[in-house]
Every structure is written in structure tokens, then in C-alpha cells.
Amino acid sequence: MTYSNPYQQQWPNQPAPAxxxxxxxDDPNRGGWDTPTAAWSTPPSRARVNQPRxxxxxxxxxxxxxxxxxxxxxxxxxxxxxxHVDPGETLAILGESGSGKSVTAQAVMGIxxxxxxxxxxxxxxxxxxxxxxxxADRRRQVxxxxxxxxxxxxxxxxxxxxxxxxxxxxxxxxxxGINKADARRRAIELMDMVQIPAAAxxxxxxxxxxxxxxxxRVMIAMALAMRPKVLIADEPTTALDVTVQAQIMDLLAxxxxxxxxxxxxxxxxLGVVADVADRITVMYAGRVVEHxxxxxxxxxxxxxxxxxxxxSVPRLDHRGHGLHSISGTPPNPAAxxxxxxxxxxxxxxxxxxxMTAPTLVRIGRLDRASACHFPPEALDARLA
Amino acid sequence: xxxxxxxxxxQMVVTFIGATFVVYALMFANQNDxxxxxxxxxxxxxxxxxxxxxQYHLNDPFVVQYGYYMRGLLTxxxxxxLTGRPIGDVMSDAWxxxxxxxxxALFFATLFGIGxxxxxGLRRGSAFDNxxxxxxxxxxxxxxxxxxxxxxxxxxVKLGWFxxxxxxxxxxxxxILPALVLGAASTATMLRLTRASVAENVRADYVRxxxxxxxxxxxxxxxxxxxxSMIPVITLIGVDLGTLMAGAIITEGVFNxxxxxxxxxxxxxxxxxxxxxxxxxxxxxxFLVTNLLxxxxxxxxxxxxxxx
Numbered sequence: 001m002t003y004s005n006p007y008q009q010q011w012p013n014q015p016a017p018a019x020x021x022x023x024x025x026d027d028p029n030r031g032g033w034d035t036p037t038a039a040w041s042t043p044p045s046r047a048r049v050n051q052p053r054x055x056x057x058x059x060x061x062x063x064x065x066x067x068x069x070x071x072x073x074x075x076x077x078x079x080x081x082x083x084h085v086d087p088g089e090t091l092a093i094l095g096e097s098g099s100g101k102s103v104t105a106q107a108v109m110g111i112x113x114x115x116x117x118x119x120x121x122x123x124x125x126x127x128x129x130x131x132x133x134x135x136a137d138r139r140r141q142v143x144x145x146x147x148x149x150x151x152x153x154x155x156x157x158x159x160x161x162x163x164x165x166x167x168x169x170x171x172x173x174x175x176x177g178i179n180k181a182d183a184r185r186r187a188i189e190l191m192d193m194v195q196i197p198a199a200a201x202x203x204x205x206x207x208x209x210x211x212x213x214x215x216x217r218v219m220i221a222m223a224l225a226m227r228p229k230v231l232i233a234d235e236p237t238t239a240l241d242v243t244v245q246a247q248i249m250d251l252l253a254x255x256x257x258x259x260x261x262x263x264x265x266x267x268x269x270l271g272v273v274a275d276v277a278d279r280i281t282v283m284y285a286g287r288v289v290e291h292x293x294x295x296x297x298x299x300x301x302x303x304x305x306x307x308x309x310x311x312s313v314p315r316l317d318h319r320g321h322g323l324h325s326i327s328g329t330p331p332n333p334a335a336x337x338x339x340x341x342x343x344x345x346x347x348x349x350x351x352x353x354x355m356t357a358p359t360l361v362r363i364g365r366l367d368r369a370s371a372c373h374f375p376p377e378a379l380d381a382r383l384a
Numbered sequence: 385x386x387x388x389x390x391x392x393x394x395q396m397v398v399t400f401i402g403a404t405f406v407v408y409a410l411m412f413a414n415q416n417d418x419x420x421x422x423x424x425x426x427x428x429x430x431x432x433x434x435x436x437x438x439q440y441h442l443n444d445p446f447v448v449q450y451g452y453y454m455r456g457l458l459t460x461x462x463x464x465x466l467t468g469r470p471i472g473d474v475m476s477d478a479w480x481x482x483x484x485x486x487x488x489a490l491f492f493a494t495l496f497g498i499g500x501x502x503x504x505g506l507r508r509g510s511a512f513d514n515x516x517x518x519x520x521x522x523x524x525x526x527x528x529x530x531x532x533x534x535x536x537x538x539x540x541v542k543l544g545w546f547x548x549x550x551x552x553x554x555x556x557x558x559x560i561l562p563a564l565v566l567g568a569a570s571t572a573t574m575l576r577l578t579r580a581s582v583a584e585n586v587r588a589d590y591v592r593x594x595x596x597x598x599x600x601x602x603x604x605x606x607x608x609x610x611x612x613s614m615i616p617v618i619t620l621i622g623v624d625l626g627t628l629m630a631g632a633i634i635t636e637g638v639f640n641x642x643x644x645x646x647x648x649x650x651x652x653x654x655x656x657x658x659x660x661x662x663x664x665x666x667x668x669x670x671f672l673v674t675n676l677l678x679x680x681x682x683x684x685x686x687x688x689x690x691x692x
Binding site: 149 | 587588589590592593594595596597598599600603608611612615685686687688
């Protein structure tokens with residue numbers, strides 16, 4: 001399947017203002033690892049994450065903060081999230097329900113309902129252009145055409161009263177002005193590309209006539225219609241059974257490679273991302289708590305939360321043992337605990353964790369960072 | 385689909401017979417002496433009485449009388465009024481006026497109801513939303529017997545914008561004020577339903593998907609939100625069309641429109657059995673047909689609905 005893209009990649013050359021890539025790095029109110037109350041007298045050595053030059057990454061989200069005005073006060077749902085992706089790369093954003101990953105994705109897309117949501121600060125740099133400051137029209141242009149999104153529940157995310165082919169090609173007809181016959185042909189091509197059998201016969205069927213896996217393929221075909229450079233998949237396999245999950249993940253990986261897209265995979269399922277993701281960003285209570293390439297993250301998690309998540313994955317070689325779970329529940333975004341948001345659930349929490357929030361700092365030489373005063377990796381070394 | 389339509393048509397036959405039977409029974413069982421009613425105050429001789437009794441089958445059992453009536457109805461013969469005028473003629477005079485009035489009322493109800501409902505649904509909690517809520521409550525709360533004379537007094541007499549009465553051959557312009565009055569309740573319910581429906585659909589996942597495609601806000605609302613919101617509203621329009629035709633009695637009376645409602649009112653007042661039953665029979669058919677059409681339209685609007 002080949003595409004002729006009439007929209008050549010053109011990145012505006014405007015310089016973006018320098019911003020800290022790490023959450024809260026420049027905030028003088030935040031304590032560091034060396035607060036005097038620290039129980040450990042000799043904290044592990046740290047290095048700053050290098051700030052990438054502007055425009056270096058295809059999509060570069062910096063210090064994004066999103067709040068929701070609710071009746072019970074302001075809910076801080078996204079609190080300084082930074083990540084980036086490059087063409088042909090898969091970034092997984094991992095976190096429990098309510099960790100702010102979907103809101104982050106919707107803020108990047110610019111489809112948050114405002115109000116109640118407010119993007120407080122941060123930058124969403126697409127090819128160096130800050131999407132949070134451009135005009136609404138330019139924002140809409142980017143949406144779907146440069147950055148597209150696949151949603152979780154394809155049944156409710158597809159309009160029940162229009163045929164799938166019509167929905168797949170809708171953006172092409174309405175935004176590129178191609179005629180009906182061409183649109184239909186393109187819809188069939190796209191359905192072929194996402195491996196929907198008998199696409200030509202099924203192009204006029206309605207969403208409810210498809211199985212869950214096929215519906216998700218329709219969603220993917222729809223997102224790819226404008227040939228986006230970044231595809232955000234928000235829990236694309238959550239509503240599907242396990243065998244279909246694997247097929248959809250394979251499909252996404254294949255398409256990402258073929259179309260040289262950047263893929264952002266939002267999920268709470270560690271098992272799902274292991275084979276597909278290049279890098280993983282772990283979110284907790286609206287913050288990035290760990291960021292690493294997939295092998296390092298699985299082998300040596302550098303945050304107690306990640307370690308808890310990994311321990312929670314059922315394993316065949318540990319049969320007969322009880323399942324591990326992280327005790328407690330994620331915090332209410334309207335009342336995030338002081339200090340490290342994870343400290344009430346953290347088995348290694350110390351006094352410093354209750355007082356000051358750890359910043360995301362680099363560990364080792366790799367593109368790897370953790371927001372923990374006492375990364376388990378360092379802890380292991382100390383205990384060894 | 386064809387099976388469904390056939391089943392519905394058969395059900396309609398049963399409903400039609402049942403409804404006309406009840407009306408027929410109510411109109412005729414209650415009559416003291418139809419021959420005396422026909423003659424008015426004049427005395428009726430025994431000879432004439434006998435002839436008329438045979439002519440109108442008055443000695444036959446009630447069910448047989450009903451059978452005679454139905455046979456006439458099915459061959460297009462509605463019979464004659466007590467004053468001797470063929471009811472078919474009365475109908476061909478009255479129906480066009482009522483149909484015009486009902487369609488005009490429905491047009492205004494749809495225009496204002498859906499238009500304002502859409503705006504209110506998109507801007508929940510705004511001044512517009514709250515104002516329309518208050519207005520619709522007033523309109524729904526006021527019976528048409530109050531609303532019609534007020535509208536006539538204010539817009540017809542005081543302001544002089546519209547003719548106060550429509551007259552024997554009502555012009556389209558003369559029907560505007562009656563249509564607005566007649567459609568007021570429908571407008572209010574349609575507005576509330578559209579508002580609720582739009583408010584729900586605007587938060588639907590597929591609307592978020594449509595926005596994620598980068599469609600214009602106008603297209604998202606006009607195509608995705610409105611299309612889905614119209615499904616319950618169309619049902620209401622269908623039900624209302626029947627109600628508007630049958631419920632024009634007061635409006636037609638106040639504005640003096642020679643339509644179905646005023647004839648029906650006349651028939652009830654003068655105890656003109658054949659006239660009342662004839663008109664009600666046609667109204668029953670109108671109700672049944674519009675309901676069937678709405679149900680079929682429902683399947684067109686929502687592909688998830690299949691009739692077996």
C-alpha cells in the first residue's frame with residue numbers, strides 16, 4: 001500500500017521559547033533529593049536531562065498542565081508532563097485509570113472540553129510549532145491531518161447512523177474536497193490496509209454490523225485517512241479479547257513501520273506494550289514518574305510504582321502464588337498528596353517523600369529518567 | 385421489512401374497525417329519536433316515520449346498522465348530514481383548510497422547536513437556555529383555549545399584524561397566526577426534546593471522534609450531533625401531525641376557520657351522528673398512517689433498527 005502525500009512535511013522554522021523538559025525543574029518551591037530531612041545521607045548521584053533543541057523532535061510535549069474545574073474544587077489532572085516522539089518510533093504512555101494519560105492525549109489533540117478543562121501551561125511542539133498558541137483554525141488543520149487519534153471503545157466512538165466507509169473518508173471529502181466515488185475507493189483502500197476482509201462489500205455497512213476487533217480496525221483506518229505523522233492510540237485494545245488485542249497491536253506496529261509514523265500508545269497494560277513500544281513513559285497522578293526504553297524499564301524499573309506494576313503482571317512461572325497488587329488506590333486529582341504523589345502506597349517511602357515532590361532526573365547515560373528520591377535500582381545497589 | 389409493513393397494515397385494519405365502532409356506538413346509542421332530530425320542531429307523520437325508519441335501517445340491530453355504515457364508508461360513501469348535505473362534500477371543503485393549517489403549524493413548530501432547541505442544547509445554562517425553558521413552561525402550562533383568544537386580541541386586534549379571523553376561504557397569510565397558536569405546544573415539547581437530545585449527543589464519543597478528524601465545528605454539529613438528535617424528534621413530529629389535525633377544534637373555532645375541527649364541533653353540538661363518525665373515521669386513518677410512516681422513517685434514520 002503506497003500513498004502519495006500532497007502535504008509535504010514542512011516544519012515552520014520559528015524558534016520555540018526554551019522550556020524545562022523536566023517537570024518542575026525550575027520551580028524553586030520544589031524540594032530536591034538533598035532536603036535535610038532525607039533519611040538517606042548519601043543520595044544516589046544524579047544528572048540533569050539534557051534539554052533538546054527546539055524542533056529536534058517531531059512531537060515534543062513540555063511541562064503540560066491540565067486542570068478541571070469541578071464542583072469540589074480544581075482537579076489537577078495533568079501536572080507537568082513532558083515526552084517526545086520521533087518518526088517511526090513507538091512511545092507507550094503507561095498508567096492506571098485516572099493517571100491523566102487520556103487527558104494528556106486529548107490536550108495534545110486539542111479536543112478537551114473547555115470548560116471544564118483548562119490547559120494551564122506547557123507546550124505541545126509539533127515540528128517546532130507550539131500548538132497551544134496557534135490559531136484555532138491552524139489547530140484544526142493539524143488535527144487529523146498531522147496528529148490523529150484512535151479511541152478506546154470503537155462502538156461508541158463511531159457514529160452509529162453512518163456507514164463505516166462514509167466515516168473513514170469523511171475528512172477526505174470535507175477537508176480535501178475529493179469526490180464521492182474517489183472517497184469510496186479510498187475508504188476501501190484504507191479498509192484493505194487495516195486488513196478488513198471483503199472491504200469492498202463491507203464499505204457500506206454500519207458500525208454495529210462489525211465485530212469489536214473489526215470496529216477497531218475501522219477506527220484505525222479512519223485515523224490514517226489523512227496520512228498523519230503522529231498516531232495517538234488511546235487504549236486501543238482495552239475493549240477487546242486477548243487474541244484480538246494481539247492482532248490489533250501487530251497491525252499498529254506494522255502500520256507504524258510502513259507509514260513511518262510516530263505512534264503514541266496509551267495503555268494500562270504492561271503486557272500489551274512489551275513487544276511494540278520502543279520507549280515507555282510511566283504516569284502517576286498526572287506526572288511522569290519514569291521514562292526509559294522498554295528493555296531497561298522491564299529489566300530494571302527505576303521507580304517503585306513501575307516496579308509494583310511489573311510485579312502485578314500475572315506470570316506463568318509463578319503459578320500458585322497469590323497475585324501481587326499495589327496496595328491503596330490512586331489519589332483523587334482534586335487532592336493529590338503533598339510530596340511524592342505515590343508515597344502513601346510506596347513501601348520504601350521515607351520522610352522526604354512526604355515533604356517534597358521528586359523531580360524527574362536522568363539516571364545513567366541512557367535516555368532514562370525517574371522521579372523518585374530513592375530509585376529502586378539505586379536501592380538494590382545499596383542493599384547488595 | 386415487507387412482512388413488517390403487512391403486519392402493521394393488518395393491525396391498522398383492526399384498530400380502524402375498533403375505533404369507528406366505539407365512536408359509532410357512542411354517537412348512535414345515545415340518540416333519543418333521530419327522526420325527530422331530523423325533522424326539528426315539526427311533527428312527523430307515521431307514514432314518513434315508517435319510510436325513514438326503513439331507509440335508515442333504524443329497526444335493525446345496532447351491529448347490522450354499523451355493518452351498513454361500514455359498507456358505505458368502504459365504498460367512499462360517507463352518507464349525508466342531518467341537513468341533507470353529502471358528508472363527502474363537507475370533507476372536501478374542510479380537509480384542505482385543516483391540512484394547510486396543520487402543516488403550517490408543524491412547519492413553525494419544527495423551525496422554532498428544533499432551531500431554538502439546538503442552540504439551547506449547545507449552550508446549556510446560558511441566558512438563552514434559561515429563557516427558552518421559562519417560555520416553554522408558560523406555553524405548555526397555558527391551555528390553547530386561553531392562548532388562542534390572547535393571541536387574537538394582541539396580534540390581531542391591538543397590533544393588527546394578522547387578520548383576526550380567517551374567513552370562509554382562508555389565505556395562507558391568514559392562517560399564520562392560528563398556525564402559531566396551534567403549534568405552540570408542539571413547539572415547546574419539540575424544543576425541550578431537541579435540547580435534551582442535543583445536550584446528550586454533544587458529549588457522545590463519536591462527536592469527539594468527529595472533532596479529532598479536524599472537521600469544522602459547523603460540520604460536527606450539523607452532521608454528527610444533529611443527525612443523531614433528530615431520531616426522537618422525528619417520532620414526535622409524526623405523532624404531532626395527527627394531534628394537530630385532530631386538535632384544531634378550539635383554534636379553528638376561535639379564528640373561524642372552516643376546517644375539520646369546526647365541522648366536528650358543529651356536528652357534536654347539533655348531534656349530527658353521521659358527520660361526527662365520518663370525520664373521526666378519517667382522523668383515525670390519518671393517525672394510523674402517520675404513525676406507520678414515522679416507524680418506517682425511524683428505521684431509515686437509525687440503521688440499528690431492523691423490522692422483522
